Amino acid sequence: MSSTPLPLTARRVLVVEDEPVINQAVTDRLVAEGYDVVRAYDGPGAVAAFEEHAPELVVLDVMLPGFDGHEVCRRIQAQRPVPVLMLTARDAEEDVLVGLGVGADDYLTKPFRMRELVARIAVLLRRVERAAALAAAPAEAATIGDLRIDGGARRVWVTDEERHLTPTEFDLLVCLAAAPGTVLTREKLYADVWGWPGASGTRTVDSHVKALRAKIGAERVRTVHGVGYALEAVSR
Structure with a gap:
């Protein structure tokens, strides 16, 4: 081939x-x-x-x-x-x-x-x-506390130190960052990030959130038990 x-x-x-x-x-x-x-x-x-x-x-x-x-x-x-x-x-x-x-x-x-x-x-x-x-579109950037996201380059920094995320982790972070402080349900995250509206993928979401926390800091992703997750502004 x-x-x-x-x-x-x-x-x-x-x-x-x-x-x-x-x-x-x-x-x-x-x-x-x-x-x-x-x-x-x-x-x-x-x-x-x-x-x-x-x-x-x-x-x-x-x-x-x-x-x-x-x-x-x-x-x-x-x-x-x-x-x-x-x-x-x-x-x-x-x-x-x-x-x-x-x-x-x-x-x-x-x-x-x-x-x-x-x-x-x-x-x-x-x-x-x-x-x-998205990469071909004009670059979008977001800053939430000391977390900085460059959507066009798909790069992330925490207190000026770059963190390397998988494509899924990056998409999950961008989804949360679109509404900082707002709790997004697991179902919404699964639909928006994985593209499966109406499907049940809460374990998949939870596992990726845990992996994301390990890279950007656990305190930046707040859990609302039984509901979902929210991205919080943290400054050090």
């Missing part, structure tokens, strides 16, 4: 899964949905396939031979930012946060439904397109 750009109906996805049956099932479904699929079965092979084929999105299992999915995510994100959907057999919060911390954008816990996998891939790719459109 060449690494030349593909039309919208043939977006390239790298599927990394060491279980042949799962790898084949995911590949068959994505091909049926119109995607161009590249496959890998271990950590080194995943990095090599990423370098050779330049996929637009990576579906990445956590447990892999060679080195695990977290290390794969670190290495490919260091080369080129790309949306990563991680597959994990464990849904413990610490395992999810490790994945988000190395640059994953979303995760699915095994066993998962193919319909949900396809839907999440579509959402991630739409968000990439939206981010590109």
Whole structure:
């Protein structure tokens, strides 16, 4: 397969899964949905396939031979930012946060439904397109206390120290920053950031908020139990 750009109906996805049956099932479904699929079965092979084929999105299992999915995510994100959907057999919060911390954008816990996998891939790719459109627009900036956001450059500073956020973390922060001090429900955040209105994704929102807090400071994101979150101005 060449690494030349593909039309919208043939977006390239790298599927990394060491279980042949799962790898084949995911590949068959994505091909049926119109995607161009590249496959890998271990950590080194995943990095090599990423370098050779330049996929637009990576579906990445956590447990892999060679080195695990977290290390794969670190290495490919260091080369080129790309949306990563991680597959994990464990849904413990610490395992999810490790994945988000190395640059994953979303995760699915095994066993998962193919319909949900396809839907999440579509959402991630739409968000990439939206981010590109925003980057091409006139730059927007926001300052909330000592937190500074450059929307055009997609960069964030806390007390003049830059903090590196994943694309999802940045979009979540921008959503909260659009109405500082206002409590946004988990459902609204999931609809606005992940693009799934009416869907239930409170655990996904909570996990990303925790990852965001670790980078910008826990005191900047206030929890209203049973409702949602608000971004607060903090100055030091």
